[in-house]
Amino acid sequence: xxxxxERVPIRLTVNGKVHSLTIEPRTLLVELLRENLDLTGTxxxxxxxxxxxxTVLLNGRSVKSCTVLAVQADGGEVLTVEGLEKDGQLHPIxxxxxxxxxxxxxxxxxxxxxxxxxxxSKNSNPDDKAIRKAIAGNTCRCTGYQNIFxxxxxxxxxxxxxxxxx
Amino acid sequence: MLSQLGSEAKLLAGGQSLVPxxxxxxxxxxxxxxxxxxxxxxxxxxxxxxxxxxxxTCHADIEHxxxxxxxPILHDCAAGIADVQIRNRGTIGGSVxxxxxxxxxxxxxxxxxxxxxxxxxxxxxSVPIAEFMLDAYTTALQPSELISEISVQPPPPxxxxxxxxxxxTAPVYASASAAVQLTMEGDIVRDAAIVLGAVGLLPIKAxxxxxxxxxxxxxxxxxxxxxxAARAAADPQPDMRGSADYKRALVAALTKQxxxxxxxxxxxxxxEVSHLYA
Numbered sequence: 179x180x181x182x183x184e185r186v187p188i189r190l191t192v193n194g195k196v197h198s199l200t201i202e203p204r205t206l207l208v209e210l211l212r213e214n215l216d217l218t219g220t221x222x223x224x225x226x227x228x229x230x231x232x233t234v235l236l237n238g239r240s241v242k243s244c245t246v247l248a249v250q251a252d253g254g255e256v257l258t259v260e261g262l263e264k265d266g267q268l269h270p271i272x273x274x275x276x277x278x279x280x281x282x283x284x285x286x287x288x289x290x291x292x293x294x295x296x297x298x299s300k301n302s303n304p305d306d307k308a309i310r311k312a313i314a315g316n317t318c319r320c321t322g323y324q325n326i327f328x329x330x331x332x333x334x335x336x337x338x339x340x341x342x343x344x
Numbered sequence: 345m346l347s348q349l350g351s352e353a354k355l356l357a358g359g360q361s362l363v364p365x366x367x368x369x370x371x372x373x374x375x376x377x378x379x380x381x382x383x384x385x386x387x388x389x390x391x392x393x394x395x396x397x398x399x400x401t402c403h404a405d406i407e408h409x410x411x412x413x414x415x416p417i418l419h420d421c422a423a424g425i426a427d428v429q430i431r432n433r434g435t436i437g438g439s440v441x442x443x444x445x446x447x448x449x450x451x452x453x454x455x456x457x458x459x460x461x462x463x464x465x466x467x468x469x470s471v472p473i474a475e476f477m478l479d480a481y482t483t484a485l486q487p488s489e490l491i492s493e494i495s496v497q498p499p500p501p502x503x504x505x506x507x508x509x510x511x512x513t514a515p516v517y518a519s520a521s522a523a524v525q526l527t528m529e530g531d532i533v534r535d536a537a538i539v540l541g542a543v544g545l546l547p548i549k550a551x552x553x554x555x556x557x558x559x560x561x562x563x564x565x566x567x568x569x570x571x572x573a574a575r576a577a578a579d580p581q582p583d584m585r586g587s588a589d590y591k592r593a594l595v596a597a598l599t600k601q602x603x604x605x606x607x608x609x610x611x612x613x614x615x616e617v618s619h620l621y622a
Contacts (some may be wrong), residue, residue: 208365240428242429246433315427
């Protein structure tokens with residue numbers, strides 16, 4: 179295996195901002211976000227595509243960004259947890275997580291927020307089963323999930339599911 | 345391109361198995377060919393009698409496809425693989441090409457059965473799924489070929505199927521699974537296909553279990569006989585997912601439950617099921 183890879187150009191939109199950069203082809207999307215773009219809100223938990231701490235939206239769909247090569251996102255649109263707040267105001271889902279104590283250490287929270295955002299932007303009134311299914315790919319080792327579940331229910335009930343800019 | 349790169353090239357579809365394998369250095373391909381920029385590789389469509397899936401169709405698109413939902417066993421499988429994020433990336437073609445012993449699609453496609461369409465420099469050929477999967481992680485795909493499409497024939501009227509997999513948590517592979525497809529004639533089972541997943545190097549067609557149902561009615565006795573035959577047909581390896589005995593017991597229970605649901609569906613009942621996990 180060659181030690182030095184030829185760098186490749188990549189262009190993608192992250193939280194509405196276009197970025198053009200050259201990267202090693204082996205770069206993972208989460209590495210690009212954290213190291214190249216300094217968007218450290220997206221966390222690396224297990225690095226084995228289990229825990230979901232690295233969940234972001236790629237072209238409108240939630241993905242585990244530790245299991246997507248950055249070059250696969252070329253030309254794509256990414257939404258990270260940093261893209262949820264607007265004008266210094268937390269997104270209603272973020273506020274609901276705070277209000278319902280849907281976090282303790284906070285490590286898994288960025289991924290859970292994106293999974294919750296994905297769910298509520300497709301289904302504004304999810305039943306209990308739909309909520310459980312939507313966050314099945316996000317592991318939290320602190321809360322026991324009950325407060326996360328309550329937070330998502332509260333966010334849905336408050337109608338605070340509008341995507342920014344809608 | 346694949347002919348030039350030779351057998352050291354790996355094809356990247358959704359990357360939900362290959363990327364983790366590369367991170368662990370279990371896979372170290374010289375060349376990685378990303379298929380995702382190939383246009384029109386993702387679709388679910390009916391063509392004549394058959395139902396066709398583009399190789400790059402992700403599990404989530406099959407989960408939400410109204411066409412695929414006409415064959416419930418396909419929906420059972422697609423909707424339960426791993427979690428939302430992985431279903432958004434992982435593809436049916438990638439899953440079939442990987443032939444992981446714990447993969448879900450192999451068992452399901454064997455019950456219908458499915459055809460794997462392979463495209464190479466010499467043109468396209470169609471391989472029955474039973475002949476496509478040769479061994480664990482080994483398929484009939486040539487180094488210069490790729491999977492273009494998976495197709496299945498819809499089962500005849502009065503048929504019902506069910507795929508039940510048990511896994512320890514959402515994102516992981518199944519500990520064991522059972523795929524059952526029945527065709528009824530009144531109260532009698534005219535045809536049965538039963539395939540066990542994750543309890544052998546390849547999905548296992550449990551012919552004795554099928555024989556225990558064919559020509560008979562669905563009763564606690566015949567279901568029990570089929571479940572026992574499934575237990576005997578399983579050839580599981582003990583691992584972190586459980587002992588061999590545990591997996592045999594699990595696959596027997598899943599088979600029984602899948603038969604019961606398949607029979608209800610054959611009778612026109614709508615039953616929603618998916619992978620079982622804690």
